[in-house]
Amino acid sequence: MPKVKISALGCYVPERVLTNFDLEKMVETSNQWILERTGISERHIADSATATSDLAVAAARQALDSRGIAPTDLDVILVCTVTPDMFFPSTACLVQNQLGAKRAWGFDLIAACSGFLFGLTTGAHLVAAGTHKKVLVIGSDTMSRIIDYKDRNTCILFGDGAGAMLLEPLAADDDPQLGFIDFLGEIDGSGGDYLKMPAGGSRLPASSETVAQRLHYVHQDGQQVFKYAVRKMYEVCKGLLDRNGVTVKDVDVLIPHQANRRIITATAERLGLACDKVVINIERYGNTTGGTIPLATRDAIKSGRLKKGDLVLFAAVGAGYTVGASLWRWAF
Numbered sequence: 410m411p412k413v414k415i416s417a418l419g420c421y422v423p424e425r426v427l428t429n430f431d432l433e434k435m436v437e438t439s440n441q442w443i444l445e446r447t448g449i450s451e452r453h454i455a456d457s458a459t460a461t462s463d464l465a466v467a468a469a470r471q472a473l474d475s476r477g478i479a480p481t482d483l484d485v486i487l488v489c490t491v492t493p494d495m496f497f498p499s500t501a502c503l504v505q506n507q508l509g510a511k512r513a514w515g516f517d518l519i520a521a522c523s524g525f526l527f528g529l530t531t532g533a534h535l536v537a538a539g540t541h542k543k544v545l546v547i548g549s550d551t552m553s554r555i556i557d558y559k560d561r562n563t564c565i566l567f568g569d570g571a572g573a574m575l576l577e578p579l580a581a582d583d584d585p586q587l588g589f590i591d592f593l594g595e596i597d598g599s600g601g602d603y604l605k606m607p608a609g610g611s612r613l614p615a616s617s618e619t620v621a622q623r624l625h626y627v628h629q630d631g632q633q634v635f636k637y638a639v640r641k642m643y644e645v646c647k648g649l650l651d652r653n654g655v656t657v658k659d660v661d662v663l664i665p666h667q668a669n670r671r672i673i674t675a676t677a678e679r680l681g682l683a684c685d686k687v688v689i690n691i692e693r694y695g696n697t698t699g700g701t702i703p704l705a706t707r708d709a710i711k712s713g714r715l716k717k718g719d720l721v722l723f724a725a726v727g728a729g730y731t732v733g734a735s736l737w738r739w740a741f
């Protein structure tokens with residue numbers, strides 16, 4: 410079975426920036442509260458003509474260009490999102506068409522903030538099976554479309570953005586140590602009520618009542634999700650490291666989902682991981698759901714903190730609940 414590597418990365422965030430000071434004018438909040446409780450300073454927001462597939466295509470193009478391959482080289486496109494352009498057709502189909510990726514098949518994957526990691530492991534297994542050579546995994550979300558900008562509990566947290574990673578088999582001249590090592594995942598539907606968009610599906614179809622009751626927006630019990638995230642981020646990381654006989658000292662970089670700076674630092678502290686090994690860029694993007702891990706990976710590469718050969722641990726907890734962590738030896 411071929412080993413799998415991440416061979417390229419692309420990211421995109423829309424231009425418009427919504428700062429904490431802007432939010433001060435919209436809801437009863439303060440820059441200081443948001444910074445202290447979340448670590449977020451600003452987030453990017455898509456204009457009304459831009460949807461999730463547009464962010465996804467921009468990120469995808471950057472990944473393909475950086476690898477020097479054409480859209481027609483792609484075998485599979487996976488789009489991890491909770492804000493698809495519409496229920497169907499899938500955003501993967503829209504992206505495939507916009508890119509002109511004529512040979513690719515693909516689908517959307519819903520796992521909220523863990524979506525990108527669930528997609529990455531799904532894609533890695535398609536490549537490892539030997540049946541697919543180029544799988545593009547895209548995390549893309551336009552969270553601003555499902556955020557209630559009258560609800561200060563949620564509107565301060567989220568931003569829009571996308572990232573894409575290309576998966577390929579290791580080449581014959583690649584170091585065999587590089588690439589995918591392992592993934593550990595978990596779902597716990599008993600936590601479903603704590604973070605959800607209640608209406609718009611088959612349980613509560615859109616109606617004037619659901620709109621009047623603001624049920625097409627994100628509803629969250631922040632404290633419940635916070636406590637679960639702090640516990641699970643640690644447990645999934647520790648479980649994955651232990652299963653692979655890897656110590657925390659061996660990890661070069663932790664790239665966590667960016668939901669709250671305090672969740673990330675608590676995870677690092679419990680793991681005993683030095684701050685300089687943890688990538689945090691939540692201050693500039695907020696929580697972009699599917700986009701956080703590729704965006705943080707890009708920043709880690711840019712700042713020289715992630716280099717070829719490094720052992721990188723990705724981890725996320727999200728609505729569902731969904732939990733995932735994966736371990737890679739970085740390949741470019």
Ligand code: UT7
Pocket residue numbers: 437438439442443446447522561562565604630631632634635638667668669672696726727728
């Ligand atoms: O990636 C998906 C998963 N999502 C997450 O991981 C989010 C997890 N949760 C969190 O990040 C945090 O729970 C929040 C940032 C959402 C909230 O922080 P917190 O420290 O848990 O605050 P809290 O909900 O306990 O609220 C503390 C106080 C309350 O006032 P009282 O009752 O103490 O008077 C809130 O009403 O802060 C108030 N508050 C705010 N104040 C100013 C809540 N939101 C705001 C706000 N500005 N935006």
